[in-house]
Amino acid sequence: ATPRHPLAEPLKAALAKAGVGDGVLLVLPADCDSSHVGLFLDAGRAVMAAPNGTRFVVVHHGYGAAGLARTLRLEDPSAKTTIIDFADPAPSDEDAVASAVTTVVAEVAATTDFTEARYGADGGRTVPRLSALAAPKPGPIQDSLDATDVLLVTGGGKGITAESALALAKDSGARLALLGRSDPESDSELAENLDRMEAAGIRYRYERADVTSAPAVAEVVARIEADLGPVTAVLHGAGRNEPAALFSLTEDSFRKTLAPKIGGLNAVLNAVDQDKIKLLVTFGSIIGRAGLRGEAHYATANDWMTELTLRFGQEHPKARAIALEWSVWSGTGMGEKLGVVSALMRDGITPIPTEEGITILRQVLADPAAPPVLVVCGRTSGLATLPIQKRELPLTRFVDRAIVHYPGVELITEADLSDGADPYLTDHLLDGQLLFPAVLGMEAMTQAAAATLDRTGTPVLSDVEFLRPIIVSPGGSTTVRLATLARDADTVDVVIRSDETGFSADHFRARLSFARPAELGERAPRDVALPPVPVEPISELYGSVLFQGKRFQRVLGYQRASARHAVAEIATSADHYWFAPFLPQERLLADPGTRDAMMHAIQCCVPDATLLPQGIEKLYLAEPGVQHDEYVLLDAKERFQDGDSYVYDLDVRNPDGTLVERWEGLKLRAVRKRDGAGPWVPSMLGSYVERACERLLGGTRSVVLEPDPAGRPAEGIAERRAQTALAAG
Incomplete structure (x- = not known):
């Protein structure tokens, strides 16, 4: 603990009395600074030197030791770690001290793996969890940044910050003020990036400065504002990262890592007119949120920078302050510079492609409802220090x-x-x-x-x-x-x-x-003038033309069965079970047998082959319960044919004409072609003859085959003409 910390002695006595066992307890004041780095490292090394399974508990608030504690847990998975964030970690009131001691003792006793608990001023306990934020619809970023703005970018000449600054300037027309330590005369990457900005027509100024030097930053900001105008937005991307395990990490290296993130941001904010700042974006790292082996110092720097960003937003309510805690990027950035992207991927951590990272930045700035702190990451391999808000998955057949x-x-x-x-x-x-x-x-x-x-x-x-x-x-x-x-x-x-x-x-x-239209289309009256096509699907089609078995045998009959147009009645009522009794039975969609029949009923248009589905452009599915309880009417029209591929549009209606389902661009492919070989179901032959005539003769024509009346052939001119009239519809 720090000297004379009000919780130190009471906790020491209370823990001894409670008999909770050995461990290391680090008790800190609110808002540490670089002078506390030695205390951080002493506590971490004490845990690492102790036997496996030693408990490590941190009590802090604000700028604390959470980054170090998370990293320690990852460097030594046996270390049982708890981070306690009190609204006031150093109370002066006697009752408040007693309450805090009781809480800490209870948390210590409950420390069995990794826990992070935050206690508000009212004593309420919360546990931080990551939860997904749905991506907003694309939109302009002008509300956050426009052509009247000057965007000051630290670390802005190279890496992900340069790519981001270039994209934002293109989108908004803002002028760029870039701060960096490199010299474009000797740094080809920096020179190329500046050339890209020039080619894009962006007005910019690049100044060399050490962002950790407040006087140097103030001097270059004055020159920038004299040239470009007042700074109205800041993108802070400067950073330093030289990985080192806790045992080898020095206080000097720790402080040098804090300097660009914390000292640099403070130097920039002190050099500008803060009341004119409308946007502050800090590029932090998910390492600050989760820790990482060899990154106790970098985790702390990023954790503190997020806190500093939040406080700026609270103190300047007219400004928008956003802390983005990025996972590693692929193609550019610190991960590529350190050569750790491949190693992280082997550990199950998915990098962010550069273009996707830029897209996310645009989405965040275009979304006024975006929260002030966002973790942007791919998969994180289930890090114990980065708990995700889980929910139980539904019990369904295919979510097993x-x-x-x-x-x-x-x-x-x-x-x-x-x-x-x-x-x-x-x-x-x-x-x-x-x-x-x-x-x-x-x-x-x-x-x-x-x-x-x-x-x-x-x-x-x-x-x-x-x-x-x-x-x-x-x-x-x-x-x-x-x-x-x-x-x-x-x-x-x-x-x-x-x-x-x-x-x-x-x-x-x-x-x-899941954003579906309220209505699919207008009601259409049913055409009842057509006589039914003389075919009995169950006995004449299934098993020969159609291979589907009992559960899928839903075609009741046809009103039209031509080469390019099919109108069929499809049964919706069937008493079948689809999954074994020991499996979940719930289905989210309407009856699959009915829907399969909507595709295989089109077989009448190509009766000398088997049609299998290849794709669908768009399918407006019927909701369960909206179909008629006995049958629906399928109306399928061919859009075009390309070799063995056939594309159809389908409307599915209830008997009253209500449109309940629509298929756009159903693509079917013909396999198992018989090339006209029989035997034929008479009513199916017309479609084949029509297509065969087109192949041989060109042009288009309609062919309908009407079988003779059952039991005897049509006799005489009058009967044959009646059959012809029936076929012609």
């Missing part, structure tokens, strides 16, 4: 084993498919192989997307692709892996992979949006 889960951001889950667990597979048997149906793929993707965003409702699917079949061997099993990535608060990209390809290739993929 979660491998990766960042709520609101990403989900990777696996499920095992087999004919025992998934009996519908036996009804989707083609050439001796069980095919995972596209409609169950849609259900699986919807379950994964809904779990990612914690959303309900039926999404709109777009850019749907069925790239490779997912095959299950009879009696065997196939593991599928669903991976999701949220694009915004409503939208998720989903892919399905399979162990058949070592999870290395996408089999199905789509974008799902």
Whole structure:
């Protein structure tokens, strides 16, 4: 503890009396500074020198030792660590001292792994957790920065700060004032960046200065303002990082690391008119939030800089102050400079591509509702020191084993498919192989997307692709892996992979949006003038033209079955179970058998081949319960044909004409072509003859084949003409 700290002796006595065991307790005043670095290091080394499993507890507030404590926990995973943040860590009131002592003793006794607890002035306890912030819609940044502004950038000649400054100046037209230590005459990277700014038409001024020297900063800021005008915005990106483990870290190195982040920011803010500052952005590091092996000093510097940014915003309510705590960037920045990007990726920490980092910066500045502190990161490999706000995943068939889960951001889950667990597979048997149906793929993707965003409702699917079949061997099993990535608060990209390809290739993929229109289209009256096409689908089509088994046999009949237009009645009522009784039964989408029939009913347009789905441009799915409880009417029209690929648009309506589902750009591919070989179901022959005539003769024509009345051939001119009239509709 610091000398004469009011909690030191009371805590020493209380801990001895409580008999909680050995450990190291570091008790600090509110808002430490560089003079406390030696005390930080002494405490850390005492823990590292102690037996495995030693407890380490820090009591502080504001500029404290959280960065060191988090790093120590990562350097020595056996160290049981608790960080206690009191609103007043050095109370003078006797009752307040007693209350604080009681709280600390309880926290020490409960220290079994890693905990960070914050106590407010009212005594309320909170535990910090990261939670996902949905990406805002793209927008202009003019509210934060415009052509009247001068943006002062520290560390701004190179790295991620230079890339960010260049992008912001292009977007806003602001003038740039760049501070750095390098000389463009001898630094090619800096010279190239300045040339890029010149080529982009950006008005800028580069000044060499050591940001840790307040007099030097004040001098160059005066020159900048004389040239460009008053500084109205600051982007602080200066920093120093020379990794060193706690045992080898010196006080001098610690202080030199604090200097550019804390001393540098203070020097800049003291050199400008703070009342004219409308925007302050500090580029910190996720290391300040989580710690990192060999980075106790850098973690502390970034932790303190975030606190300094918050306080500036509180003291200047007209200014917008934002602390961005970045994970490592790929392609540029400190991680590339230190050569640690590959090592971090091996540890499961995903870097941020430069372009994505710039995009996020633009989104934050364009969003007035963005909070003042944001952690920007990819995967963090489940760091114990960076707890994430978790939620339970729903119990659904395809959200089975979660491998990766960042709520609101990403989900990777696996499920095992087999004919025992998934009996519908036996009804989707083609050439001796069980095919995972596209409609169950849609259900699986919807379950994964809904779990990612914690959303309900039926999404709109777009850019749907069925790239490779997912095959299950009879009696065997196939593991599928669903991976999701949220694009915004409503939208998720989903892919399905399979162990058949070592999870290395996408089999199905789509974008799902839960922001769906209230109405799909106008009600249309049903055309009842057409007589039904003389075919009985169950007995004449299924098993020959159509390979689907019982669960999917929903085509009741056709009103039209031509080469490029199909109108069919599709059953919606069926009493089938889709998953084994020991699995969750809930489905998020309407009946998959009905939806599969919407695709395979189009088989009547290409009756001499098997049509398999390849993709869908956009699919407005029917919500459960809105379809008629007996049947719906499918109206499918061919948009175009390209070789063996056929593209259709589908409207699905209830009997009263209400549009309940719409497919735009359903792409089907013909396989298992028979090239006209029979036997033929008579009513299906017309489509084949029509397409064959077009191939041979060119042009377009309609061909309809109307079978003779059941039981006898049409006789005489009158009967044959009646049959012709019937065929012509």
